[in-house]
Amino acid sequence: MKLHVRPAERLCHVIGALLILSGLVHLVVFAVDGGPWYGPVSWRKPVTFGLSFGATLIAITWVTSYLRIGARLRTVLLVVFAADCVMEVGGITLQAWRRVPSHLDMETPFDTAVSMMLAVGGGVLVVLLTVFAVTSFRHRPTGPTGMALAVRSGFAIMLVALASGAAMIARGVVLARTGHQEAAYHSTAPLKPLHGVSLHAVLVLPALAWLLSRTSWSEAVRLRVVTVAVGCYVVAVAGAGVWAVLTY
Numbered sequence: 001m002k003l004h005v006r007p008a009e010r011l012c013h014v015i016g017a018l019l020i021l022s023g024l025v026h027l028v029v030f031a032v033d034g035g036p037w038y039g040p041v042s043w044r045k046p047v048t049f050g051l052s053f054g055a056t057l058i059a060i061t062w063v064t065s066y067l068r069i070g071a072r073l074r075t076v077l078l079v080v081f082a083a084d085c086v087m088e089v090g091g092i093t094l095q096a097w098r099r100v101p102s103h104l105d106m107e108t109p110f111d112t113a114v115s116m117m118l119a120v121g122g123g124v125l126v127v128l129l130t131v132f133a134v135t136s137f138r139h140r141p142t143g144p145t146g147m148a149l150a151v152r153s154g155f156a157i158m159l160v161a162l163a164s165g166a167a168m169i170a171r172g173v174v175l176a177r178t179g180h181q182e183a184a185y186h187s188t189a190p191l192k193p194l195h196g197v198s199l200h201a202v203l204v205l206p207a208l209a210w211l212l213s214r215t216s217w218s219e220a221v222r223l224r225v226v227t228v229a230v231g232c233y234v235v236a237v238a239g240a241g242v243w244a245v246l247t248y
Contacts, residue, residue: 008075009061012082016058019089022052024095040101040185046093052199053085059203064132066151066206068139081128088121100229104172104184115176124163133159143157146211146226147206153230154202161198162242164191166195190247201233 004051005013023046037044060081064074078199091114095102103118105111141151168188175184208229212222 006071006075008078009065009201012057012061012078015082015086016054016056016061018056019050019054021050021054021083022093023047023052023054026096028052040103040105041096041099043096045102048094049089052196053089055203056086056199057082059200059206060129060132062205063151063154063202063206066143066147067132067135068142069132069135077131081123084121084124084128088118088125089120091121092214094230100183103169103188104176106176108189115208119173122165122169126166129158129162130230131154144209144224146209146212146221149230150190150205150209151202151222153233154205157198157201157205157233160237160241161195164198167191168195172240190244194237194244197240201237205229205233 026043030037032048033043036042061078064078067074094107094115095111100107100111103115105115105193135223136152136155141148143151156246168191171187172184175187205226209222212225217221217225
């Protein structure tokens, strides 16, 4: 990994660690308070979103260091991304403590405002991550053998996560706006596995490439291992996609 850490990167790492800590704290809250793990009102949401957003923020901060992008532009994008991650996890956590759904909840003006804030925040995430993904394909990423393939594949698979997330929100909002509130809450279930599996490829694949660079294996072997890993990940995403189609 890169040894020189810029202030913006350090900030993102700290925020990511705090989000992960928030997820772990709410796992303890769940163990003490109990309640359902699944459903629109559950401690599962601040747990999984805290862990996921924290890990993703740290991963994006690290992975984008291999992109050929201007330092100032990258800093701005990372800071906005970090702020958006905090807003998303904060809104979800707030609603969990209020014992109301965080997404697609149009029951009161305040809940509607929170839901729309989270939806807009999701849109910002899509734009930012798409910019990074496009950059990875416009200019070959730097790094050890296999890193360019891992970074590009990770971002390409992440676009599937972004598309599935947008589809969940869009369908849920339509159902909620047309008076089908309960259906809106349950409409996201078929796409959740696809969204979850594809979201973290941008961490798993580059991490594998970096770990392989620490071995004594030849460049050809390391590239082959990364290629096989990408293939396996694509198969996993395809499987989740088939499941989504069959259960949608």
